[in-house]
Amino acid sequence: MKLPYRILLVLMSAAMILSLPFVLSSPDLLDSTKTELMNEGDEDEGEEIDFGRLIFPSALADDLEVVTAEAGQLMPHPEWALPLDFSVPPMPNPAGYTETGYTDDTINVQLETREMxxxxxxxxxxxISDPSQLRTAIAGDKVxxxxxxxxxxxxxxxxxVIAMNGDYYSQVPEKKLFEFRMTQKRKAKTNKIKDTLIIDRNGDFHLFVRSAGLADYAKAHSDRIVNAFMFGPALVIDGQVQxxxxxxxxxxxxxxxxxxxxQTGPLSYIMVVVEGRGEDAGVTHxxxxxxxxELGCLQAYNLDGGNTSELMLxxxxxxxxxxxxxxxKGDQNADERPQSDIIYFATAVPESLWN
Structure with a gap:
């Protein structure tokens, strides 16, 4: 081979070697590599790969924004999720109480009294930070x-932490035909004269007027029902006052x-007691x-009132x-009334982690 050709080949080879870093750093190739790694991860639960550090220089990866929770929401702690049964949650931390409520890493409660x-x-x-903190309790050992x-x-x-009365399901039970407490079924029949509230595993409210759509929902989502009440009426549905x-x-x-x-938003709720039969007359439905x-509910539901009505921190x-x-207490002239059930919110912070 003639010398000029050899020199040309050497120069071409050197140019190819020098261009390799630019080829390998192509964004398209990196995206392809990232996709392959993600697909491999779906098949094999190996060590988690930090793509921030794989693709970006260390200094840039440290500057990446970490998304924790939506504005106004608490940081999720799935490792502290409570069982969906009648087991007793952790105690509230004495250090969490404020003048107007209670707060810790998993729950924030604020009380106020208004004239409305x-x-x-x-x-x-x-x-709350987890749906399991919205709970019900019953007077006996079985629903x-x-x-x-x-x-x-x-x-x-x-x-x-905070509790209120439920719908007193054991009173006139023949009219309360669709009742669940902490996934346990008491009854599951429709009733064309009552509105029903279902609370699902996400802590979301679903309202059914006169049982319309209730049977279909229950069949399709029976494993999603945590609590259900047949009292009513529905007061607000999808942000519309009824x-x-x-x-x-x-x-x-x-x-x-x-x-x-x-319910006012994801894992955000309002509990209300209206006084009556004293200096205050009370309100109609x-x-x-x-x-x-007016309080900002997307969904809202009437529970048992009168001398059943109670709210306490x-x-x-x-x-x-x-x-x-x-x-x-709702009824200012009555003694506390024994009833079958309550709705309450609990902390999920283990007592061993109190500061």
């Missing part, structure tokens, strides 16, 4: 039994003490719907003397 619709309204705004107890007894036994039926049960047109629960709409667990730090 000409009456006193007690409001608890609750944000199929009709035992009763006081709200404060059920709440303190279950280490509730026009309440004046022929509905539970004295819809009379001003009475009332209880209601609503329609007035309660307007209140829940609990404390004193560590000291061995749990009690109500704040206790709001």
């Amino acid at each position: 619709s000409g009456t006193t309204v007690h409001v608890a705004r609750v944000q 199929t039994k009709d035992k009763t107890s006081h709200v404060i007894t059920m709440a303190t036994y279950n280490h509730a 026009k309440c039926d004046t022929e509905y049960s539970y004295a819809p047109n009379y001003k009475n003490p009332r209880s209601a629960i609503g 329609q007035e309660l719907a307007e209140i829940m709409g 609990l404390e004193g667990y560590k000291e061995g003397s749990p009690k109500a730090r704040y206790h709001f």
Whole structure:
């Protein structure tokens, strides 16, 4: 081979070698490599690969924004998720109490009292980090039994941060035909005269007016139902305040003490007790719907009211003397009423991790 050709070949080879870093750093090839690595990871649960450090220089990877939780939401802690049964959650940390509520890494509760619709309204705004912290408790050991107890007894036994009455399912049980508590079924029949609230495994509310669509939902999502109530009426659906039926049960047109629960966003809720039968007259169903709409509910549901209506923030667990730090009653002239069930929110922070 002639010398000029040899020199030309050497120069071409050198040029190819020098160009290799630029070829290998092509974004398209890196994307392809990343895709292959991700696909391999789907087939084999090996060590997790940090693509930030694989692709970017170390200094840039350290500057990447870490997404933790949506604005206004708490950081998820799936490792602390509570079992969806009647087991007792951790106690609230005594250091978590504030003048107006309670807060820790998994729950934030803020209480306020307002004058709305000409009456006193007690409001608890609750944000949780995991759906399992929205819970129910019953007076007996089985949801199929009709035992009763006081709200404060059920709440303190279950280490509730905040609790309210449920729908008193054991009273007039022939009318409450679709009832679940912590995935346990009491009854699962439709009722064309009652509205139903279902709370699913995501902590989301689903409302069914006069049972419309309830049977189909229950068949398709039976494994998603955690709690269900047949009392009502539905007050707010998909952000729209409902026009309440004046022929509905539970004295819809009379001003009475009332209880209601609503969802305002992902893992964000409102518990409400309206005073009545004292200095305050109470509210009608329609007035309660307007209140829940004004408070920002996307979904809202009426629970048992009258002398069943109670809302309380609990404390004193560590000291061995749990009690109500704040206790709001709907009926100002009645004693506490034994009932079958409560709705409550719990912390998920293990007691071993208290600061």
